[in-house]
Amino acid sequence: MLVRSPGWAAFVPDEVIVVQLYSRDVGDGTPLVLLHAFPLSSAMWLAQREALAERFRVVTPDLRGFGGSPLGTAEPSVDVMADDVAALLDAKGIDRAVVGGLSMGGYVTLAFCRRHPDRVLGAVLADTKATADTETARADRLRIAERLEADKTVDVLLEGLLPRLVGPTTMRQRALIYGRVRGLVQSAPASAAAWAQRAMAARPDALETLAGLHAPALIVHGAEDEITTEDDARAMAEALPNAELTLVPRSGHLPPVEQPQLFNEAVGEFVAALGRTIR
Template identity: 35%
Template sequence: MRVNGIDIAYDDQGDGLAVLFVHGHPFDRSLWRPQAEHLRARYRVIVPDLRGYGETTVVPGTTPLGVFADDLVGLLDGLGLDRVVLCGLSLGGQIVMELHRAHPSRVRALVLADTFPEGETPEGREMRYGMAERLVREGMGPYADEVLDKMISPRNVVALPDVADHVLRMMRGTSPEGAAAALRGRAERPDYVDSLARTTVPALVVVGEEDEYTPVAVAEKMHSIIPGSTLAVIPGAGHLPNLERPEEFNDALERFLATV
């Protein structure tokens, strides 16, 4: 679909309550395959590739989170959808928070997986800008090899070789320019604590028990911020519990969706 001057690749399956899944960095929409396959019999499942990722147009430079959010709103407009459940993981979770902050009337419920709401620190900003330059200079391969055992738990790298291969393929297949643009935009993100604290929609916070990037304590804090939210900790999983423990993740998601 043509949105905001780019072509967005997406899957749209099923019928019923609409759930929009937003992948993280540096992945693509296949991140959500276990959820799409499981939920499409009962829900309308929409899974796009973000700007700069997968089969969606790559725009070098800087992609602020607001641009990602506006792309998703444009996609929803094109599909004739007013309010949806938003489910985002990691960077995708922060894009979901931005969409919720800027376009609250489009949000029916929130699912925030392995993410955090605070704005960037000076140290984090410097790190993300540096990583952006590294990805453009070196390509995605060295970075992908370096972070695999942080994206999924080290023991799952061994125990779940198909999952590890999928995660590596997504990371290695990502455009360095697209990933760098997202990193630069993420380095300048605002703080979402206040907007989350004021939300009136149902919310589910999910985290892998062994997540190094966003530990359980971070998820517990976000859960405490969001009024009436639910917390699900997925055992035996790192930063990508939807791939590492899809049955447990899907169970938590379905229990939540049944209440929306």
């Protein structure tokens, strides 16, 4: 279903159409919106819905084209994805929320902070980065997008990306987790994956967005991540006026999946502290 979001003239060009995102919405309390990694879906947040919904309202949407959400007709853009999230909050009657994302979800979170700063109670940025792609990285994304469109399968992601999504500890000791991540990658539609690659390739540098963000932020980074680096995480923490950095041991690119207890503890403490400040 396609909807136009009312009252967004200051943020959205006249003809931009947002899609109605499918989401899981559980619990009560301070709203916590979690945006998934590429090329997964909101299914990756299972452990967060189970644990954090005991204390907060946890909303986990499928970003456009993934899971139960339609791809729509808009040109690839993380800004469009951020506006989809804002429309979802409108539909749910949520004025402000802690908005967080991992990897691609982090890029969307940064776009959301830039386009809808008054709606950000706090930000969680996990295993992501604020800098734009290098020319080499951008060309690689576009090459992968072209192959996804030509093959009409996600085989290229299973070959190149999947082995890097989890850390070596998970690969050695947690075969079930690796199998679950593989299943999520296999479930991604090739068309959505190609669209998202083009959107990420076109994203702008977001360091200026971080410098202007007045809401508190939590930076989370898996110590064994081979996709984003600890330097990326520290650069975001240094650019933010009010941020804390948590390194998650024995985790690669997906701490919420690989080390859910440690991730949940860090995010739970962060959101609880924010909830106390607004009472």
